[in-house]
Amino acid sequence: MSARTQTTQTSSVTSPATSEAIVVEGFSKSYGSHHVVKRLSFSVHYGEVFALLGPNGAGKTTTVETLEGYRKADEGTLRILGLDPIQNAQILKPRLGVMLQQDGLYPALTAREVLTLFAGYFEQPRDVNELLELVGLTSAQKTRCRRLSGGQKRRLALAVALVGNPEIIFMDEPTAGMDPQARLATWEIIRDLKAHGVTILLTTHYMDEAERLADRIAIIDHGELIKLDTPANITGVQNANIVRFVAPAGLDCTHLASLPSASKAEEVRPGSYLLETREGQEVPQLVVEVTTWLRDQHITLSELRTGHGSLEDLFLRLTGSEVRD
Numbered sequence: 340m341s342a343r344t345q346t347t348q349t350s351s352v353t354s355p356a357t358s359e360a361i362v363v364e365g366f367s368k369s370y371g372s373h374h375v376v377k378r379l380s381f382s383v384h385y386g387e388v389f390a391l392l393g394p395n396g397a398g399k400t401t402t403v404e405t406l407e408g409y410r411k412a413d414e415g416t417l418r419i420l421g422l423d424p425i426q427n428a429q430i431l432k433p434r435l436g437v438m439l440q441q442d443g444l445y446p447a448l449t450a451r452e453v454l455t456l457f458a459g460y461f462e463q464p465r466d467v468n469e470l471l472e473l474v475g476l477t478s479a480q481k482t483r484c485r486r487l488s489g490g491q492k493r494r495l496a497l498a499v500a501l502v503g504n505p506e507i508i509f510m511d512e513p514t515a516g517m518d519p520q521a522r523l524a525t526w527e528i529i530r531d532l533k534a535h536g537v538t539i540l541l542t543t544h545y546m547d548e549a550e551r552l553a554d555r556i557a558i559i560d561h562g563e564l565i566k567l568d569t570p571a572n573i574t575g576v577q578n579a580n581i582v583r584f585v586a587p588a589g590l591d592c593t594h595l596a597s598l599p600s601a602s603k604a605e606e607v608r609p610g611s612y613l614l615e616t617r618e619g620q621e622v623p624q625l626v627v628e629v630t631t632w633l634r635d636q637h638i639t640l641s642e643l644r645t646g647h648g649s650l651e652d653l654f655l656r657l658t659g660s661e662v663r664d
């Protein structure tokens with residue numbers, strides 16, 4: 340899979356008619372009595388990679404598919420390039436790229452046939468051979484979709500999303516099921532698209548993916564926005580005031596939090612602890628206090644790190660560690 344892309348963007352990317360590429364304002368959606376999205380508001384800047392994170396069932400796909408015009412909002416305003424996703428679908432379709440969560444490809448067609456079919460919908464599509472090469476499907480181009488592996492299907496879905504040279508791309512879990520090589524290559528493609536001014540809204544369950552790719556991250560839970568910021572601000576990279584360690588599960592966090600240099604202590608996952616320094620206290624001093632306490636309690640420490648919190652820590656703190664339906 341080649342990491343190089345050749346995008347040919349239109350001038351509308353650099354001269355937007357509206358101040359934001361995507362706007363979601365007070366968006367609500369229910370299925371029967373199940374309120375899956377509740378007054379959700381956020382906007383995505385032009386040329387930004389924006390990641391939507393949330394546990395299973397948080398409402399990410401519902402939000403993305405409503406923006407794509409596949410579902411209707413119960414309440415609220417959604418705008419893409421200043422246009423309504425359903426009413427202005429005909430104008431928007433050629434300008435959008437969509438990588439669906441389900442690979443809704445044609446099982447009996449080959450990878451090349453699918454791409455050629457989609458290329459036919461656009462006036463100036465990208466070259467099919469170049470796209471097959473880009474996503475690493477040249478040698479599998481004659482394989483029927485039903486025989487493609489899960490990762491190959493995702494890569495074909497990516498090629499389909501790119502074929503029309505879109506200004507905005509929606510990617511629902513773009514790298515789910517991909518092997519590490521394909522993931523890295525997909526990240527490169529996403530970075531290259533961004534470098535060419537393309538706006539990307541993606542959902543993911545991979546914290547490293549969001550942290551590395553996204554300019555901003557929105558965390559949603561139970562259909563509500565609970566955090567929206569840059570990865571650096573979310574993880575507090577500027578203030579390295581965290582001590583993390585791994586030890587047996589079930590330690591007394593109240594005691595840990597009462598160490599002189601600690602402000603709080605949490606067991607973020609079983610056996611994984613996170614302490615924050617008290618205002619004005621230094622991390623090395625907290626390390627001394629934690630390790631002394633563990634030694635005195637005859638507790639074995641298997642890992643110790645200092646620095647800032649990880650996105651996963653924060654995600655679990657905000658959304659809890661209970662598995663969702």
Ligand SMILES: Nc1ncnc2c1ncn2[C@@H]1O[C@H](COP(=O)(O)OP(=O)(O)OP(=O)(O)O)[C@@H](O)[C@H]1O
Nearest residue numbers: 370373375393394395396397398399400401402440
């Ligand atoms: N067409 C539908 N009819 C009824 N319920 C639905 C429908 N689509 C989604 N849901 C429900 O709405 C909730 C939100 O689903 P959604 O797919 O938007 O979540 P998600 O955040 O994308 O989850 P995941 O991470 O698992 O993909 C879930 O409880 C889901 O079962």
